[in-house]
Amino acid sequence: MSSEEHQHMGAHDHGAMDHSAMGHGPVSWRMAASATLHCLTGCAIGEVLGMVIGTALGWGNVATIVLAVVLAFFFGYALTMRGVLRAGVGFKQAVKVALAADTLSIAVMEVVDNAIMVAVPGAMEAGVNSLLFWGALAFALGVAFVVTWPINRWMIGRGLGHAVVHAYH
Known part of the structure; x- marks a missing residue:
């Protein structure tokens, strides 16, 4: 669907689109x-x-940490852009959609998981052959998910975050 078609649909008819993803009605925890x-x-x-x-x-x-954060944003945006580009959206618009959809979510995840990695004694210095390193990283990413989940629910319910991507699915 082109952006013109989506704008034309506006408040008129969302067809098969999920209204909860568009900021209309309750957003499920599953979504x-x-x-x-x-x-x-x-x-x-x-x-x-x-x-x-x-x-x-x-x-x-x-x-x-700087390298990890830069790469996290890069891959997070890239995954969103991949789907949006497949929907026929131009590169420039796909970048805008990815920025709108993922910035807050990625930022929260990165703050949480990196804070945990720094807080776990010896995790950053343990090395890639260490169970401490991998255990701390897995724990940090798990906590980041739990912290970010209600934020994403709140954003989707207001037509923000990943709700902007649903228009292109």
Whole structure:
């Protein structure tokens, strides 16, 4: 659907579109969990890759975290853009949709999981061959999911976050 068609539909007829995703009616925890899992996937890819690279290269905590955050945003946005581009949306508009859909969710996840990684004694210094490193990272990502889930539910209920992506599915 083109953006013109979507704008034309406006308040008239959303066809088979889920009204709860459009900010009309209650948003289910299941829908929010799906959006959060999507976000977690991109974050986890970037976070794990950044942590592994930074740790393997012996970088300090700050440099490793910066790399992990940059990669988390990159992969989070890329996953959203992939689906939007497949719907026939131009690159520039797909970037805008990804920014609107994922920025807050990724930011919350990154603050939470990196704060936990820093807070767990020795996790950042443990190295990629350590159970402490992987256990702390898995725990951090799990907590980030739990913290971000109600935020995504709130945003979708107001037509924000992943609700903007539903127009392109």
